Amino acid sequence: MDGVFLVVTFLGRLFSGHGRQLGLVINIPLMREFQAQWVAITGASSGIGEQMAEILAQAGAKLVLVARRGDRLRQLAERCISLGAIEVRVVEVDLTASAGVEKLIAELSALPGGLDGLINNAGFGATGNFDQAHWRLLDSMLELNIASLVRLSHWAAGVLRAKGRGGILNVASTAAFQPLPGMALYGATKSFVSTFSAALHQELKYSGVKVSCLHPGKTETEFFDAAGMSGKAIRFFQIPGMSAREVAQIGLQGWAANQPQVIAGGLNRVIAFLTRLAPLTFQLRLAHSLFREPEARISE
Numbered sequence: 525m526d527g528v529f530l531v532v533t534f535l536g537r538l539f540s541g542h543g544r545q546l547g548l549v550i551n552i553p554l555m556r557e558f559q560a561q562w563v564a565i566t567g568a569s570s571g572i573g574e575q576m577a578e579i580l581a582q583a584g585a586k587l588v589l590v591a592r593r594g595d596r597l598r599q600l601a602e603r604c605i606s607l608g609a610i611e612v613r614v615v616e617v618d619l620t621a622s623a624g625v626e627k628l629i630a631e632l633s634a635l636p637g638g639l640d641g642l643i644n645n646a647g648f649g650a651t652g653n654f655d656q657a658h659w660r661l662l663d664s665m666l667e668l669n670i671a672s673l674v675r676l677s678h679w680a681a682g683v684l685r686a687k688g689r690g691g692i693l694n695v696a697s698t699a700a701f702q703p704l705p706g707m708a709l710y711g712a713t714k715s716f717v718s719t720f721s722a723a724l725h726q727e728l729k730y731s732g733v734k735v736s737c738l739h740p741g742k743t744e745t746e747f748f749d750a751a752g753m754s755g756k757a758i759r760f761f762q763i764p765g766m767s768a769r770e771v772a773q774i775g776l777q778g779w780a781a782n783q784p785q786v787i788a789g790g791l792n793r794v795i796a797f798l799t800r801l802a803p804l805t806f807q808l809r810l811a812h813s814l815f816r817e818p819e820a821r822i823s824e
């Protein structure tokens with residue numbers, strides 16, 4: 525298993541720089557797709573969501589920025605306006621609460637001309653053995669990663685089908701492609717997002733509504749602090765991550781092209797392909813060796 529880990533680390537270093545060179549060009553198709561369109565982004569206060577907001581601002585979109593940290597959202601809103609966004613609204617909500625989700629839907633329903641695009645990006649993970657985690661932490665993960673995404677997708681799909689255009693981009697993970705001992709529930713929530721989004725893509729394919737699912741691999745964001753993985757003991761840390769900017773760019777391009785599944789980065793695509801071929805017992809042992817965390821976050 526150590527040999528496999530070394531190969532993965534080596535390939536990661538080889539491919540990560542290469543991917544960065546490919547992903548950073550602002551292109552005309554993105555501008556054509558999103559200019560003057562209302563796009564709502566959950567989890568916009570940091571990481572991939574924040575970078576998507578900046579790219580869409582440069583494309584001349586109208587944005588609704590959603591997260592709990594209102595101060596961060598308001599700073600980002602100012603930046604987005606200076607980058608070229610036509611209008612930016614901030615919605616400060618906790619999406620683990622159904623009241624927060626309904627409040628967001630009410631705000632989106634009031635947009636002049638209606639919503640054109642929804643990016644369900646907010647999400648978090650936690651390391652450690654499933655049975656030792658506090659139930660409220662796991663319940664919050666189910667609410668944010670699954671329940672809020674499903675409710676928002678259901679509302680938006682109805683609105684967009686009636687319009688005959690627009691789209692939904694859901695953010696899953698390469699964690700969706702195999703069981704993830706050490707992050708069991710997180711991996712399972714992302715598997716849900718993956719299959720749910722692919723099915724929605726097909727259901728809406730001929731309605732003019734684009735549905736894509738972005739699968740980032742390791743990406744340099746605040747995700748690992750939130751997941752309680754700041755202790756460098758976890759081996760996954762030694763694999764280089766992609767930049768949030770590059771992942772955001774790849775996701776938006778894939779969505780504009782209406783790709784059902786967008787895996788960020790060459791190495792992640794290779795690993796996703798090989799994972800499908802590997803026996804389950806091998807997948808389990810490799811994943812557990814990467815994600816076993818001595819200082820696991822087990823409380824709220």
Ligand SMILES: NC(=O)c1ccc[n+]([C@@H]2O[C@H](COP(=O)([O-])OP(=O)(O)OC[C@H]3O[C@@H](n4cnc5c(N)ncnc54)[C@H](OP(=O)(O)O)[C@@H]3O)[C@@H](O)[C@H]2O)c1
Pocket residue numbers: 566567568569570571572573590591592593594596617618619620645646647648649668695696697698699739740741742743744745746747748750765768
């Ligand atoms: N980073 C990675 O390696 C990686 C890999 C694969 C997939 N992903 C996925 O990518 C997505 C974005 O994560 P990221 O890497 O950009 O991490 P991040 O920097 O931690 O961003 C997470 C975002 O979600 C928001 N959020 C968290 N809890 C929330 C809540 N209860 N209500 C509303 N918003 C909430 C956070 O804002 P507030 O704290 O202000 O609410 C933040 O804006 C997630 O779905 C994650 O699972 C990340």
